[in-house]
Amino acid sequence: MVALVxxxxxxxxxxxxxxxxxxxxxxxxxxxxxxxxxxxxxAAVLNLVGAYLSTEVAxxxxxxxxKEGSDGIQITPEIIxxxxxxxxxxxxxxxxxxxxxxxxxxxxGGLIGAAIAGIGIHSINFESLIQKVILPxxxxxxxxxxxxxxxxxxxxxxxxxxxxxxxxxxxQKRGGFRxxxxxxxxxxxxxxxxxxxxxxxGIITLVLISAGLQQPGSGPQLWVITTCALAIAIxxxxxxxRIIRTMGSGLTDVKPAQGFAAESSTASAILASSHLGFALxxxxxxxxxxxxxxxxxxxxxxxxxxxxxIALGWLFTLPAAGIVGALTALxxxxxxxxxxxxxxxxxxxVTYMFLHSKxxxxxxxxAVEVEEAGQAVQFRKKKKAAAASRAKDEATSGVEHxxxxSGVEHxxxxSGVxxxxKDGPS
Amino acid sequence: MKWLELxxxxxxxxxxxxxxxxxxxxxxxxxxxxxxxxxxxxxxxRPLAIVCFALCGLAVMFGLYLIIPYFSK
Numbered sequence: 001m002v003a004l005v006x007x008x009x010x011x012x013x014x015x016x017x018x019x020x021x022x023x024x025x026x027x028x029x030x031x032x033x034x035x036x037x038x039x040x041x042x043a044a045v046l047n048l049v050g051a052y053l054s055t056e057v058a059x060x061x062x063x064x065x066x067k068e069g070s071d072g073i074q075i076t077p078e079i080i081x082x083x084x085x086x087x088x089x090x091x092x093x094x095x096x097x098x099x100x101x102x103x104x105x106x107x108x109g110g111l112i113g114a115a116i117a118g119i120g121i122h123s124i125n126f127e128s129l130i131q132k133v134i135l136p137x138x139x140x141x142x143x144x145x146x147x148x149x150x151x152x153x154x155x156x157x158x159x160x161x162x163x164x165x166x167x168x169x170x171x172q173k174r175g176g177f178r179x180x181x182x183x184x185x186x187x188x189x190x191x192x193x194x195x196x197x198x199x200x201x202g203i204i205t206l207v208l209i210s211a212g213l214q215q216p217g218s219g220p221q222l223w224v225i226t227t228c229a230l231a232i233a234i235x236x237x238x239x240x241x242r243i244i245r246t247m248g249s250g251l252t253d254v255k256p257a258q259g260f261a262a263e264s265s266t267a268s269a270i271l272a273s274s275h276l277g278f279a280l281x282x283x284x285x286x287x288x289x290x291x292x293x294x295x296x297x298x299x300x301x302x303x304x305x306x307x308x309x310i311a312l313g314w315l316f317t318l319p320a321a322g323i324v325g326a327l328t329a330l331x332x333x334x335x336x337x338x339x340x341x342x343x344x345x346x347x348x349x350v351t352y353m354f355l356h357s358k359x360x361x362x363x364x365x366x367a368v369e370v371e372e373a374g375q376a377v378q379f380r381k382k383k384k385a386a387a388a389s390r391a392k393d394e395a396t397s398g399v400e401h402x403x404x405x406s407g408v409e410h411x412x413x414x415s416g417v418x419x420x421x422k423d424g425p426s
Numbered sequence: 427m428k429w430l431e432l433x434x435x436x437x438x439x440x441x442x443x444x445x446x447x448x449x450x451x452x453x454x455x456x457x458x459x460x461x462x463x464x465x466x467x468x469x470x471x472r473p474l475a476i477v478c479f480a481l482c483g484l485a486v487m488f489g490l491y492l493i494i495p496y497f498s499k
Binding site for chain 1: 436451
C-alpha cells in the first residue's frame with residue numbers, strides 16, 4: 001500500500017510539473033524570449049535544483065493540515081491514496097480545459113475530502129487550513145498582482161524615451177527586457193521547485209510517518225527529495241502546452257517589459273513565501289502577476305472573461321478535488337477490492353483524458369483556432385510550431401527562427417507585426 | 427500569528443521585485459542611450475548600464491543567498 005501511494009504521489013508530482021510549466025515559461029515563450037522547447041528544458045532543470053533548495057513547505061504539508069501523530073487522528077496511507085486520486089483527476093481535468101488551476105489546492109482538496117469521508121470532520125485542522133491554505137490563496141495573487149502592476153509601471157516609466165526638444169517619441173529600445181526574461185523566468189522555475197515539489201515530498205513523508213516508517217515531525221528524507229525533484233522535472237519537461245496558451249496569450253497580450261515585471265514579482269512572492277513555509281499556489285501567484293502587469297501597461301486590455309474563468313476554476317478546485325477524494329476514500333474503506341477498483345478506475349480516467357487530449361491536439365491546426373487566436377497571433381504561431389515540430393520532427397526550418405528583432409516592441413507596431421505573422425505556418 | 431508573516435511576504439515581494447525591476451530598467455534605458463546613433467552622450471553611459479545589470483544580478487544572488495538554508499545557517 002505504501003509503495004502504491006508513493007508511486008501515486010510521484011505521478012501527482014509529474015502532473016504538477018506539466019501543469020505548472022506554464023507559470024514560469026508562458027510569458028517568455030509568448031514574447032519570444034526563449035524558444036518553447038529550450039524554455040521547457042530550462043524550467044525542468046531549474047525545478048530540479050529548486051526542489052533541493054528549501055524544504056520548508058514540505059514540513060508544512062506533512063505536519064499541518066491533517067492532524068497526525070499520537071495526539072491527533074491516525075491518518076492512514078489509504079486516506080492519502082484517496083486524496084491523491086482526487087488531486088490527480090482534478091489536475092488532469094483542468095489541464096484538458098487549459099485552466100491554470102492550482103495543483104496545490106487540488107492536493108489539499110483531495111486530502112481534506114478523503115479525510116472527512118474516511119475519518120470524519122474532526123480530523124481536519126481547520127485553523128491550520130485557514131492560515132496556511134485559504135489566506136495565502138486569497139492574498140498571494142493580490143500581492144503578486146499589485147507588485148507586478150507597480151513594477152510594470154516603473155519599468156515603462158524608466159524606459160520611456162522622448163525627444164527633449166520636440167517631445168516626440170524616440171525609439172524605445174526595450175529589447176533588453178527580452179533577455180532579462182530569460183533570467184526572471186528561470187527564477188520562477190526555481191521558485192516553483194522550492195514550493196511545488198515540496199508538496200509531494202510532504203505527502204510522501206506523511207505516508208511514511210503514517211505507516212510508521214519515519215519519526216513523526218521529522219522532515220523529508222533525501223531519497224524522497226530526489227525522486228520528487230526528478231518527477232517534477234520530468235513533468236515540467238513534457239510541457240503543458242494547453243495552459244501555456246491560456247497564460248501566455250489568453251489573459252493579456254504580454255510584452256517583454258511586462259513579462260519581466262510579472263516574472264520578477266512572481267519569483268519574489270513565491271520565494272518569500274516558500275521561505276516562510278507557506279504552501280501557496282504557484283499558479284495563482286503567476287496568474288495574479290500576469291493580470292497585474294496587464295493592468296500596468298497603458299493600452300493593454302485584460303481579458304476579464306478568461307480571468308473570470310480561471311478564478312472560477314480556483315473556486316472549484318478545493319471542493320471538486322475534495323469530492324473525488326471523498327468518493328475514493330469511501331471506496332477504499334470497503335477493503336482491498338475497493339483499493340483495486342479505485343486504482344483501476346483512476347488509471348482508466350487518466351488514460352481516457354490523455355487520449356482525449358491527443359485527439360484535440362490535432363484540432364489545433366484547424367482554421368477556427370486561427371481565427372479565434374485574435375490578437376495574440378504571435379504566440380499561437382509559436383505554439384503550433386512546437387506542436388508541428390514534435391509531430392513531424394523537421395518543421396524547424398522557417399518557424400523556429402522567428403525574427404525577433406528588438407525593434408518589434410515599439411508601441412505603435414501592432415498592425416505591422418500581425419500581418420507579418422498571419423501568413424505564418426498554416 | 428500568520429498575519430505578520432503575510433505582511434512579511436508582501437513586503438519582501440515588493441522590495442525584491444521593485445529592486446530588480448528598477449535596476450534592470452535603468453540598465454535597459456542606459457543601454458538604449460548608449461546605442462543611439464545620433465546625439466552626444468557621455469562616455470560613462472555604457473559602463474553605468476553594465477553596473478546596473480550587475481547590481482541587478484547581485485540583488486538576485488543576495489535574495490537566493492538569504493533563502494537557501496545551506497548558506498544562511
